Amino acid sequence: MMEAQIFNHKTGEARTMPQLQATQQTRMDRDWSFDPPAPKGWERETPLYRASQALRPAVRARYRMELPFSETGDSWQYGTEPIVKGQIVSTREWPHPSMQPLNYSAKQVHQFFTTRPRSRLPRSPWVGDRIRLEDGMGSAAA
Numbered sequence: 409m410m411e412a413q414i415f416n417h418k419t420g421e422a423r424t425m426p427q428l429q430a431t432q433q434t435r436m437d438r439d440w441s442f443d444p445p446a447p448k449g450w451e452r453e454t455p456l457y458r459a460s461q462a463l464r465p466a467v468r469a470r471y472r473m474e475l476p477f478s479e480t481g482d483s484w485q486y487g488t489e490p491i492v493k494g495q496i497v498s499t500r501e502w503p504h505p506s507m508q509p510l511n512y513s514a515k516q517v518h519q520f521f522t523t524r525p526r527s528r529l530p531r532s533p534w535v536g537d538r539i540r541l542e543d544g545m546g547s548a549a550a
Contacts, residue, residue: 414440447512451539455514456498457507463491476502476526500534513539 412430415422418439425433434440447453465487466472472486484491486501497507502521509515517533520541528544 412442414442415444416440417445420445446516450512450516452537453511453513454498454500455503455517455539456496456510457503457514457518458510459491459493459495459497459504460506460508462493463487463504463506465489472501473531475531476521476529478526480504501532502529516541 410427411424412427413422413424414430414434416439422444423430423433430442434442461482464483466483466485471477472488474485477485484504486499487504491497496510497503503509503514503518505522507518509518517539520533520543521529524543525545530542530544533539533541
């Protein structure tokens with residue numbers, strides 16, 4: 409019999425139970441999920457990424473002040489200097505789609521960035537001192 413761990417996002421409780429029972433619990437009660445709760449304060453944590461390919465900075469400096477482009481190629485619109493493959497990048501700008509997220513905030517930003525129409529995204533995922541993921545169409549993740 410396979411075991412599964414489920415999490416209550418309201419109380420922070422975690423339970424391990426048979427897979428079938430866990431599936432039923434998550435379907436009956438929306439407070440329970442197979443996904444662990446987000447770490448506290450993740451929206452204030454600067455995202456970290458690993459470059460999976462070499463990236464050039466934007467051809468023109470003004471591109472860094474514009475909304476995200478739909479096509480990127482091997483240049484990072486918000487880059488200020490060349491990035492080598494495997495380099496760790498800490499940024500509060502939108503990532504290049506090829507970057508690999510290394511922390512929870514980076515996973516959230518990267519997932520949001522790669523699944524939304526870029527023409528609707530704001531200039532940056534940061535507003536003030538926190539991440540705010542909004543796509544201009546009423547969908548907000550944080």
